[in-house]
Amino acid sequence: MGSHAIRGSWLGLGLALLSAIGLGALGCGAEPVVARAVWIDGLGADGTRSIHVYDRGHRYAFDVLGATDPHERMQLGPRGRGVMVRAGARAGTWFDLDDGRRLPLLLPPSTPDGDGPVHFAARGDALWWLEPSDASLSVVPLAPGVPLQRREDGSMLPVSAVGAAWAVGSLDAPRLLVKQADGSASYFRYGDADNPIDQLELEASTHALWLPNQPAESRRCQTATDCFTSIGLEPSGELAIIAGTHSGGWSIFDRRAPHQAGPLELPDPLASAASSGNLRLLHVIDRAVSVWLGAGQLYRWDRAAGIVESTPVFAKPPLIWSPVDRGRALVLLAVTGSMYRVDAQATTVLNLETTDCPEPQGAEPVVSPRGDWASWSCNEASGEAGGAAGGEAQANTSAVVRVSADGLERYIGVPMSPLALDDSGDLLLYSVESVATDEVDGVVASGRPRSLFVLSREGVLSRIDELEPAPAPVVRGAGDIATYIQAAALE
Numbered sequence: 001m002g003s004h005a006i007r008g009s010w011l012g013l014g015l016a017l018l019s020a021i022g023l024g025a026l027g028c029g030a031e032p033v034v035a036r037a038v039w040i041d042g043l044g045a046d047g048t049r050s051i052h053v054y055d056r057g058h059r060y061a062f063d064v065l066g067a068t069d070p071h072e073r074m075q076l077g078p079r080g081r082g083v084m085v086r087a088g089a090r091a092g093t094w095f096d097l098d099d100g101r102r103l104p105l106l107l108p109p110s111t112p113d114g115d116g117p118v119h120f121a122a123r124g125d126a127l128w129w130l131e132p133s134d135a136s137l138s139v140v141p142l143a144p145g146v147p148l149q150r151r152e153d154g155s156m157l158p159v160s161a162v163g164a165a166w167a168v169g170s171l172d173a174p175r176l177l178v179k180q181a182d183g184s185a186s187y188f189r190y191g192d193a194d195n196p197i198d199q200l201e202l203e204a205s206t207h208a209l210w211l212p213n214q215p216a217e218s219r220r221c222q223t224a225t226d227c228f229t230s231i232g233l234e235p236s237g238e239l240a241i242i243a244g245t246h247s248g249g250w251s252i253f254d255r256r257a258p259h260q261a262g263p264l265e266l267p268d269p270l271a272s273a274a275s276s277g278n279l280r281l282l283h284v285i286d287r288a289v290s291v292w293l294g295a296g297q298l299y300r301w302d303r304a305a306g307i308v309e310s311t312p313v314f315a316k317p318p319l320i321w322s323p324v325d326r327g328r329a330l331v332l333l334a335v336t337g338s339m340y341r342v343d344a345q346a347t348t349v350l351n352l353e354t355t356d357c358p359e360p361q362g363a364e365p366v367v368s369p370r371g372d373w374a375s376w377s378c379n380e381a382s383g384e385a386g387g388a389a390g391g392e393a394q395a396n397t398s399a400v401v402r403v404s405a406d407g408l409e410r411y412i413g414v415p416m417s418p419l420a421l422d423d424s425g426d427l428l429l430y431s432v433e434s435v436a437t438d439e440v441d442g443v444v445a446s447g448r449p450r451s452l453f454v455l456s457r458e459g460v461l462s463r464i465d466e467l468e469p470a471p472a473p474v475v476r477g478a479g480d481i482a483t484y485i486q487a488a489a490l491e
Contacts, residue, residue, distance in 0.1 A: 030454040030462035032057025033428040035420035036080035036097060037487035039449075039471040040064070049472075051083070053097065054428070054452065056490065059465060074474050078124035080488030082142065091155075092118075094127065094142055103148075105140065106155040108132055121169035121176065122233075122327075126190050128167055128176070137164035137178060139190050139200060146191035147198045161188060161200045168215055168231045168240075171327030175203075175237025177253075179211045187237065187255045206261040209251050210244050220364070222317045224293050228280035232290060235327030239287050250281065269308045270299060283323050283330045289344045291330050293321075298332060298340055300347050311347045314338055316354070320364065324371030326491075331371040335360045335378065337401065337408045341371050353408040355401060366421045369491045373425045375402040375418045400455065402427060409459065416453070419487035425457035428487060430467070449484050 037054040050061040051074070064085065073086030082096040084105075092105040107118055108129050118129045121139075128139045138158035141148065149157040163181030167188075170176075174192040179185060186205040191197040212230050221227040232241040240253045241264060252264040266274060273279035273294040282291045288304035293313075300309040313319075315334035324331050329343035337354040340347060350372070357378035365376035380397040398415040401408065404425060419428045433448040452465035473482035 030057070030464045031426050031456040031460075033420060033426045033454055033489075034422035034424070035428050035487055035489045036076070037419055037428060037452075037485055038074070038076050038083055039467075039485040040074060040474055041469040042472050051085075052471075054465070054487075055097065074486075075120070076486040076488055077142075078120050078122065078488065080490050081124055084118070084120075084127065086118075094140075096142070096144075099144060101144065103140065103142065104153075104155045106151065106153075119167075121174075121190075122171045123169060123174065125174060125192055126169070128169075130164060131160075135163055135165070135181060137161045137167060137176075137188075137200070139176070139188075141174070141191045143174075143192040143196070145193050146196045149198070159190065159198065159200045161202070165211075166214055168233050170233050170235055170237030171323060172235035173237040175255075177231065177233050177237070177240050180205075183207065183211065185209050185211055185240075185242075185253055185261070189237075204255045204258040206253060206258045208261045209242060209253060211242065219322060220318055220320050224295055224297075224313065224319065225278055225280055227282065227293055227319055227321055229282060232281050232284035234284040234286055235323075236286075239284065241281055241284050241290060243281060254287075267301065267306070267308050269310060270301060273297070273299075282321055282332075283327070285328060285330065285342070285344050291342050293332070298342065298347060300342050302344075309347055311340065311349070313340070314352055318360075322367050322371075324367055324369060326369075329371050331367050331374065333365060333367075333374050333403070335365065335376055335401070337403055339374055339403050348405075350405045351403045351408055353403075355399075355408055355410055357399070357401065363417050366418045366427075366489070368421045368423045368425070369489050370423050372423065373402065373404045373421050375400065375421050375427050375429075377401070377416055377418055377429075379415075380412055400427075400429065402455070411455065411459070411461070413461075417447070417449075419485060420489040422489050423491075427455040429453050429455060430485060447484065452485075 034056055038051060040049050040051050049064050051064055052061045075084050081098055082094055084094050086092040090107050090109050092107045094103040118127055125143050126139055126141045131138055138160050140156050140158045151157055165179040167176040167178045174190045176188045178188055184205050184207045187203040189201040189203055215231045217229040218227055230243045238255050242251045250264040251262060253261040270279055270292060278295040280293050282293050284290045289302050292299040296313055298311045298313050315338035316336045319334055321332045329341055331341050333339040335357040338352055339350040341350055359379040365374050367374045378399045380399045400411045400416050415432045416429045417432055421427050430449040430452050449467050449471050451463050451467055454462050454464055471484040475482050
């Protein structure tokens with residue numbers, strides 16, 4: 001594709017957004033959820049598609065122009081600041097929903113297997129990828145004020161580092177831990193609003209570590225030893241704990257002391273669990289505190305204080321864990337209701353009240369930014385609908401479960417799918433089709449949205465949008481399962 005055609009797609013995307021910002025309508029009656037959600041409707045008669053945005057009670061839309069169907073690759077950033085839209089083989093645009101900026105992008109080319117992978121940094125303030133030609137690490141900082149250069153066609157010129165195998169981003173700092181082509185581990189810093197540098201700054205490096213071919217992580221597991229992360233990078237990007245193998249052999253890499261990188265000596269309680277193969281690293285909270293999971297035990301290790309706290313896990317699998325509070329804490333929960341929160345000071349049992357959830361719906365539980373609330377949906381019942389011969393069509397009801405330190409709530413009704421949960425406990429969710437046999441673009445209709453709702457902390461359910469025209473299935477990236485609505489709670 002020539003640069004002129006690519007630039008045309010970018011200009012259409014950008015001008016459409018700029019003409020729409022500020023035209024939002026206030027939601028009626030319902031308590032606004034401190035969250036953003038985005039979805040896109042079907043192709044209109046004039047060849048345009050509208051991206052719809054829910055933003056803390058306001059709703060607006062902007063058109064995406066062009067015949068390349070950019071809706072097929074649309075991804076909301078991890079913290080909901082903006083959305084990346086891909087158009088055609090290499091063109092894309094970052095739309096900043098906070099300030100209306102647009103950044104035209106030249107992305108890795110599409111292949112028969114899908115798009116070249118483009119990743120958000122964990123903090124949500126940068127995009128990165130490996131160039132197909134030489135595996136150089138390319139980073140586009142997304143924060144305002146970073147003095148990026150542009151190509152002649154208007155696309156942003158990434159900042160780069162030569163030769164990389166993978167990168168892992170920190171949750172609360174503009175840093176990446178990178179495995180370089182020579183096998184070394186390096187900390188790089190990219191520009192942000194506080195330090196708007198126009199390059200990747202190498203801060204520390206070591207050849208003393210064994211690094212995996214690719215980072216691995218499992219945040220949902222049927223047994224405790226199936227939940228893990230192979231690279232635990234603390235939120236400020238100052239220190240990493242790295243698993244040498246799936247069953248043990250951890251090492252440590254401190255950005256401030258790269259000459260001390262090497263094996264990590266575990267204290268007795270963790271060493272004992274590791275020797276029997278029953279220990280996994282979940283998360284590194286700060287320079288001293290890390291969180292580990294064993295068979296029936298949740299461990300909080302404070303290296304500075306020399307303390308290991310062990311908390312029994314009373315939870316029926318599957319277990320789900322997630323970093324919260326910008327990585328300064330971790331939540332572990334089960335869809336039956338048990339919920340634990342670990343931070344630098346303590347492990348807190350938020351809830352032990354349980355409920356039946358024999359068949360969780362497809363979406364993962366949503367957790368509030370600070371980690372005080374969680375919600376998910378369970379299939380409540382099923383049966384023949386509409387008298388279909390042979391019982392081919394199934395009608396379902398569902399239970400929406402919401403958990404906090406106040407206990408467990410269960411709301412039974414039409415099938416619902418939670419989208420985002422804010423720190424006040426207000427929940428954004430949508431109702432879904434209850435007939436499970438139809439498909440739209442390869443996506444089963446049982447997940448098709450019908451209406452958008454808010455469930456307030458007080459338990460009041462309000463419909464806020466009829467979702468007309470209906471949302472279309474969207475693929476966030478290569479290899480991903482199509483989804484209808486993407487959302488993120490805002491801090």
